[in-house]
Amino acid sequence: MRLHRTRTAALLLPVLALALAGCSDDDGTAADDATAGAASDTCTPDALETLTAGTLTVGASDPFEPWYVGEPSSGEGFESALVYAVADELGFAEDDVEWTSVTFEQIVSPAIKPFDLAAYQTTITDERRAAVDFSSPYLTTRQGVIVADDGQYAGATTLAALEGAKVGVTASQTSLDAAEAAWGDAVEVVPFNGAGDGMTALTSGTIDAMVMDVDQGVAASTVYFPDTAVIGTLPAVGDPEQLGLVLDKDSALTACVSDAVDTLREDGTLDELRATWLDSDDIADLT
Structure with a gap:
C-alpha cells in the first residue's frame, strides 16, 4: 500500500x-x-x-x-x-x-x-x-481549547481557570455543546459561522478562547495563527x-x-x- x-x-x-x-x-x-x-x-x-x-x-x-x-x-x-x-x-x-x-x-x-x-x-x-x-x-476526536499566547488565560490548566472568559465556538457544531456542557453559565459562549472567524476574533482580543476539534486547533495554532496555543481538551459530551x-x-x-x-x-x-x-x-x- x-x-x-x-x-x-x-x-x-x-x-x-x-x-x-x-x-x-x-x-x-x-x-x-x-x-x-x-x-x-x-x-x-x-x-x-x-x-x-x-x-x-x-x-x-x-x-x-x-x-x-x-x-x-x-x-x-x-x-x-x-x-x-x-x-x-x-x-x-x-x-x-x-x-x-x-x-x-x-x-x-x-x-x-x-x-x-x-x-x-x-x-x-x-x-x-x-x-x-x-x-x-x-x-x-476531541474538542480543544485555544488561547492567545499573551492572553489572560495562557496558563490555564483547569476549566475553572477559564470561568468568566468569552469562549468562541462554531455555531451548531460539537464545539457549542461541548463548551456549554463544560462551563454552563460560567463563561460567555460566542458563536461564529466558521472557526477561522473565531480564531481571528481570538487574535484580535475580541474573545478569550476558541473551542474546536483539537487536531484542527493544533494546526491552526502552529500554521495559521502562530501566536496562539492549545491548552487542553474539553470533557467528552455523550x-x-x-x-x-x-x-x-x-x-x-x-x-x-x-x-x-x-x-x-x-x-x-x-x-x-x-x-x-x-x-x-x-x-x-x-x-
Missing part, C-alpha cells in the same frame, strides 16, 4: 480555509455495524458501482492542515493519505482517484452526491445518518465523537468502503496515519 508520509512545506491558506472546519454536530455516534461485511469479490473496481466506471470520485472542501497539505490530491495530510489508502484497499490506483470540490452542505445534505465518497472531517451523527451513509469511523467517510444514502459502496476502513484499522494503518499527521495525543484534558 502506498502511503505518503513526507511533509511538504506548510502552505499558508487564507483564514477562511478554516471556515468549514470542525464539521460536527450535536450527537456524534459510531457508524452502524450493518455497513460491514461486504464480500471481497464485490469490492473491486470492476464490480463497484461508482459514478464513473473504474474511477473513485472523492469530495472535499477547502483544504487545510492537518487533514490536507496543499491540494487534496497531494496525498499529504491525514485525510488525503487516508483516501488513497482506502482506494488502494478497493483496488484503485492513485491515478484512478478523482477529486471534486464540494461544500460541507453538499456533503451532509440528502441530495444526490457528485462524489462516490467524501472525506472532510464529518462527525457521524444519527441526524446525518438519516440523510447520508457513513463508513466505519476512522478517527475518534457518545465519542467519531469521523467517517460520507456516501450517498443507501450507496452500494458503503459496505465495501467500511470494510476497507476496518482493514486499515486492523493492520495499523490508521494508527500510522495518526502518528504521521496528527499531533494531539499529548494534549491533556482540562480538569
Whole structure:
C-alpha cells in the first residue's frame, strides 16, 4: 500500500480555509455495524458501482492542515493519505482517484452526491445518518481549547481557570455543546459561522478562547495563527465523537468502503496515519 508520509512545506491558506472546519454536530455516534461485511469479490473496481466506471470520485472542501497539505490530491495530510489508502484497499490506483470540490452542505445534505465518497472531517451523527451513509469511523476526536499566547488565560490548566472568559465556538457544531456542557453559565459562549472567524476574533482580543476539534486547533495554532496555543481538551459530551467517510444514502459502496476502513484499522494503518499527521495525543484534558 502506498502511503505518503513526507511533509511538504506548510502552505499558508487564507483564514477562511478554516471556515468549514470542525464539521460536527450535536450527537456524534459510531457508524452502524450493518455497513460491514461486504464480500471481497464485490469490492473491486470492476464490480463497484461508482459514478464513473473504474474511477473513485472523492469530495472535499477547502483544504487545510492537518487533514490536507496543499491540494487534496497531494496525498499529504491525514485525510488525503487516508483516501488513497482506502482506494488502494478497493483496488484503485492513485491515478484512478478523482477529486471534486464540494461544500460541507453538499456533503451532509440528502441530495444526490457528485462524489462516490467524501472525506472532510464529518462527525457521524444519527441526524446525518438519516440523510447520508457513513463508513466505519476512522478517527475518534476531541474538542480543544485555544488561547492567545499573551492572553489572560495562557496558563490555564483547569476549566475553572477559564470561568468568566468569552469562549468562541462554531455555531451548531460539537464545539457549542461541548463548551456549554463544560462551563454552563460560567463563561460567555460566542458563536461564529466558521472557526477561522473565531480564531481571528481570538487574535484580535475580541474573545478569550476558541473551542474546536483539537487536531484542527493544533494546526491552526502552529500554521495559521502562530501566536496562539492549545491548552487542553474539553470533557467528552455523550457518545465519542467519531469521523467517517460520507456516501450517498443507501450507496452500494458503503459496505465495501467500511470494510476497507476496518482493514486499515486492523493492520495499523490508521494508527500510522495518526502518528504521521496528527499531533494531539499529548494534549491533556482540562480538569
